[in-house]
Structures are given as structure tokens and as C-alpha cells.
Amino acid sequence: MSKISVGLDIGFSSIKVVALTKVKEQFKLVSLGSIPSPQPGIVSDADVDLEVLANTIKKLFQAAGIEQKEVIAALPESKVFTRIIYDLPYLTDAELSSAIRYAAEEFIPMPLSDVNLNWQILFRSDGDKKGKDAKTVVLVIASPKNVITKYVKLLNLTGLHPKALETEIIAVTRSLVGSNPYSPSTLITQLGATTTDFAIVSKGLIWLTRSxxxxxxxxxxxxxxxxxxxxxxxxxxxxxxxxxxxxxxxxxxxxxxxxxxxxxxxxxxxxxxxxxxxxxxxxxxxxxxxxxxxxxxxxxxxxxxxxxxxQEADPWYAITKDKSLTSKLAQDAPTFSVAVGLALREG
Ligand SMILES: Nc1ncnc2c1ncn2[C@@H]1O[C@H](COP(=O)(O)OP(=O)(O)OP(=O)(O)O)[C@@H](O)[C@H]1O
Ligand SMILES: [Mg+2]
Missing domain, CATH: 3.30.420.40 (ATPase, nucleotide binding domain)
Incomplete structure (x- = not known):
């Protein structure tokens, strides 16, 4: 049996799960499911509410027949600080790290020691370019440690282990445009219950986000x-x-x-x-x-x-699935974009 990858999207109105496996370089749907979220659900920080939520997630996994304990889960866009820094000069990796920390202080309204900082280089000119042409553009994601702690706690209560946590918009981008460098510049919108999130994706990379x-x-x-x-x-x-x-x-x-x-x-x-x-x-x-x-x-x-x-999102377009499921999946395809994107994450 090849490895199964599980994406878990804990939304305010519903929780979605998707399990995929890879067969000859092609992702195949193993199982999926969704269940209404208990209220107040994920917006609450109280232990009792997290326990109710954990039990609901357990039920969802049972109903979907998913036994894997390792999951990739989404952090809500509204709780994470995502920014693209456009105006850096050409910088080496070592220089970049301190430049990003410096720039991050401007858009993160909390001490840097309270967040996990990740970044991805979107563009970097050749080292020998000078002046205006020499630049580096980076996507910076700062996840508050207390948010991560809460998600890890919730998953542990559920008996699950987070293999990775990533933001919703990163997951959605993966399921909807992947890393295709030829796809046209696209504005992806995630219309959830609590927020509307935007991401502009061009050449397979995210160039702007907003929630x-x-x-x-x-x-x-x-x-x-x-x-x-x-x-x-x-x-x-x-x-x-x-x-x-x-x-x-x-x-x-x-x-x-x-x-x-x-x-x-x-x-x-x-x-x-x-x-x-x-x-x-x-x-x-x-x-x-x-x-x-x-x-x-x-x-x-x-x-x-x-x-x-x-156009309406179809996160299933590149995924092999049984014929019998095709029309059923089309019905609420856009709701599964985050969970599919999470399950598609490799490594
Ligand atoms: N046919 C429809 N027409 C209009 N709105 C709809 C329809 N179906 C679902 N919705 C709305 O979509 C929202 C739920 O979408 P989704 O499952 O993406 O949210 P969520 O992931 O639970 O929320 P969040 O991401 O904010 O935590 C609800 O507000 C619901 O009213
Ligand atoms: Mg959502």
C-alpha cells in the first residue's frame, strides 16, 4: 500500500478532510468527508470547546474511514501574517535572513519572538546586477506561536499528529493552480464563513495576499x-x-x-x-x-x-477518482480546495 496523505481543514462552519495517495506520479482520491463544526468551534480558546471539536473531528475520520494519524492542517489566514516584501536589494541567503527579520517587525504587531517566521524567495536577480535591477522579492509568513500551540493541542486531543501546518491560502493555491509556470495571473478568492481571503498567483507563485x-x-x-x-x-x-x-x-x-x-x-x-x-x-x-x-x-x-x-474552483481537476464519485464531488468542489491542497503537499 502506498503512502496516504491526509489534509484537514477545520473551518468555522464545517470541517473537511481529504485523503490522497500517489500512484505512478498521479494523485488519487482515497477518501473524503465533511461535518458541520460545533459552535463556537475553532474560534474558541477554551479547553471544553476544543474537546467538543476534537470529538467531532474523530467522528469525521471514522465516517470517512481514515485511519492515518499524521495530518496536514490549515491555519486560518486571519490569524497569520502574510506579506510580500518587494523592495529588498539583491541579497545572499545569509543577508536575507536578517533583512527579513528587520522588515517583519514593521508588519507583525507582536514581538518576533512570539511568531514562527517562514519565507519563500519569489524573485532574486543575478548577483552581479547592480542598482535598480538588483532586487529580491520574498513571501514572508509569520505564524503566532500561540495559534500553532492551540492547533497542536487540538490535534493531540483528537489523537492526530500534525505533519505540517500551513496557511489556507498556500493550500488553496496548490490545489487550484499548482506550480504551473504558464498559468495566467489569477486572483484566487477563498470565500469562507468568517473571512474572505485573496491571493494573486502568477507563474505558480503568490505575489499578494489579503484577508x-x-x-x-x-x-x-x-x-x-x-x-x-x-x-x-x-x-x-x-x-x-x-x-x-x-x-x-x-x-x-x-x-x-x-x-x-x-x-x-x-x-x-x-x-x-x-x-x-x-x-x-x-x-x-x-x-x-x-x-x-x-x-x-x-x-x-x-x-x-x-x-x-x-470561474468556480475545481480542486479535483488533476486528481484521479472513481467515476461514480465525479458528479458528487463536483457539487461542493469549491469547499474542498483547502483540504485537497493540504493533502497535495509533499515532503
Ligand atoms: N449555495 C451557497 N450560497 C451561498 N453561500 C453558501 C452556499 N453554500 C455554502 N455557503 C456559505 O459558505 C460558508 C461556508 O463555507 P466554507 O465551508 O468554505 O467555510 P468554513 O471553512 O467553514 O469557514 P472559515 O474558512 O471562515 O472558517 C458559509 O457561510 C455558507 O453560508
Ligand atoms: Mg475555510
Missing amino acids: ISTGGMALTRSLAQHFNFEINQAEEYKKVYGLTEDQLEGKVFEALKPTVDIIISEYRRVIQAFETKFPQNPIKRIVLSGGGAKMPGLVRYLANNLGLEV
């Missing part, structure tokens, strides 16, 4: 307030009518629009920030991932407002 706290829950809340609905009813309306203007005289659309437009403004900011830095490399498409990608009318609304091609 805002307007997500699926904010949309549901705005409907609940507008119509004086219970949360569950608002959630139903959102999923059924979403942004379709020709349903219920467009009333649901009108109620959701102000909140969706907050997300649209952030799209504009992200696109502008990237295109100002890289005018020769315009964004070609938007890929929608996460549960919110399923909202009726969203693809069209974004395409009309942003003037770009918009």
Missing part, C-alpha cells in the same frame, strides 16, 4: 437583519436565491448587495495594488473557492462588476 473579515456569515447576518429572519432561514435564502435579480423581485439581491459590495471593493483594491506594481502582468481571471463560491448569481455579478473572467 478581510467579511465572509459568508456577514452575508447571512445582513439578510437576517434586513428581513428580520432567524439565522437559519436567512442562510437558506442566501443559498437558494443569492444574487439572482429575477427571484423574489430581487429583494434578496438588494439585501445582500451592500455586503457583497464590501467584498467587491476589496477585489478592486487588491487588483489595483497588484497591477500598479506589475503593470506588465494584468490579472486574467478570478477563481472562486470556499463555500461562498456556490452562491447563485455570484459568478455573474463579479464578472459584470470587475470585467474579468470568473
Whole structure:
């Protein structure tokens, strides 16, 4: 039996797990599953809540028939500081380490001793280049140690061992565009319950990231307030009518629009920030991932407002799976982008 790799995405609204194996250089789906998260779930720091969450994860693994104990789990984008540092000169590896620590102090609102600092070089000019042409661009990820400790504790309570922890956006990027150097510049959006996360990916690398706290829950809340609905009813309306203007005289659309437009403004900011830095490399498409990608009318609304091609994420496209599963998987494909990306991580 070849090795099985397990990706675990502990979301605020649901927990997803994906197990993959590699057969002749090709990833194959072994098992998958999802389960609603208990409340308050992962946002709580209390031991009792973590125990309830751990039991829910155990149930999920049982139902999916996954026996592996080693997992790769995602850290929420909103709890991790991710930044691309563009303005460094040409630097050797040794010089880079101290330059990054120095730059990191500016964007990390806590002592450096309280975070784990990781980085990836996106670009480095040849050592003999001088002046303006000599530069280094790095992606820096700072994960607060207390967040890591909490996840390790939760996984241990579940009887699991973290093989690696990485941020959601890193995982999503792997499952949706991989490291294909020829894929066009893409803006990936992860529409979760608590946040909307953005990443611009070009030549297989991440060049910009952002996370805002307007997500699926904010949309549901705005409907609940507008119509004086219970949360569950608002959630139903959102999923059924979403942004379709020709349903219920467009009333649901009108109620959701102000909140969706907050997300649209952030799209504009992200696109502008990237295109100002890289005018020769315009964004070609938007890929929608996460549960919110399923909202009726969203693809069209974004395409009309942003003037770009918009598509729903399909993290399964490069993965071998049984024919019988294909249509079932397509249904909530965008929700599994993080878990698939985690399971695809090698090494
Ligand atoms: N058909 C749909 N239309 C609109 N929204 C939807 C639809 N299906 C799911 N959602 C929303 O997607 C969100 C859940 O998505 P997802 O599973 O990606 O979130 P999560 O990972 O649990 O949350 P987070 O990443 O914020 O912790 C919920 O807010 C839910 O209302
Ligand atoms: Mg999520």
C-alpha cells in the first residue's frame, strides 16, 4: 500500500478532510468527508470547546474511514501574517535572513519572538546586477506561536499528529493552480464563513495576499437583519436565491448587495495594488473557492462588476477518482480546495 496523505481543514462552519495517495506520479482520491463544526468551534480558546471539536473531528475520520494519524492542517489566514516584501536589494541567503527579520517587525504587531517566521524567495536577480535591477522579492509568513500551540493541542486531543501546518491560502493555491509556470495571473478568492481571503498567483507563485473579515456569515447576518429572519432561514435564502435579480423581485439581491459590495471593493483594491506594481502582468481571471463560491448569481455579478473572467474552483481537476464519485464531488468542489491542497503537499 502506498503512502496516504491526509489534509484537514477545520473551518468555522464545517470541517473537511481529504485523503490522497500517489500512484505512478498521479494523485488519487482515497477518501473524503465533511461535518458541520460545533459552535463556537475553532474560534474558541477554551479547553471544553476544543474537546467538543476534537470529538467531532474523530467522528469525521471514522465516517470517512481514515485511519492515518499524521495530518496536514490549515491555519486560518486571519490569524497569520502574510506579506510580500518587494523592495529588498539583491541579497545572499545569509543577508536575507536578517533583512527579513528587520522588515517583519514593521508588519507583525507582536514581538518576533512570539511568531514562527517562514519565507519563500519569489524573485532574486543575478548577483552581479547592480542598482535598480538588483532586487529580491520574498513571501514572508509569520505564524503566532500561540495559534500553532492551540492547533497542536487540538490535534493531540483528537489523537492526530500534525505533519505540517500551513496557511489556507498556500493550500488553496496548490490545489487550484499548482506550480504551473504558464498559468495566467489569477486572483484566487477563498470565500469562507468568517473571512474572505485573496491571493494573486502568477507563474505558480503568490505575489499578494489579503484577508478581510467579511465572509459568508456577514452575508447571512445582513439578510437576517434586513428581513428580520432567524439565522437559519436567512442562510437558506442566501443559498437558494443569492444574487439572482429575477427571484423574489430581487429583494434578496438588494439585501445582500451592500455586503457583497464590501467584498467587491476589496477585489478592486487588491487588483489595483497588484497591477500598479506589475503593470506588465494584468490579472486574467478570478477563481472562486470556499463555500461562498456556490452562491447563485455570484459568478455573474463579479464578472459584470470587475470585467474579468470568473470561474468556480475545481480542486479535483488533476486528481484521479472513481467515476461514480465525479458528479458528487463536483457539487461542493469549491469547499474542498483547502483540504485537497493540504493533502497535495509533499515532503
Ligand atoms: N449555495 C451557497 N450560497 C451561498 N453561500 C453558501 C452556499 N453554500 C455554502 N455557503 C456559505 O459558505 C460558508 C461556508 O463555507 P466554507 O465551508 O468554505 O467555510 P468554513 O471553512 O467553514 O469557514 P472559515 O474558512 O471562515 O472558517 C458559509 O457561510 C455558507 O453560508
Ligand atoms: Mg475555510
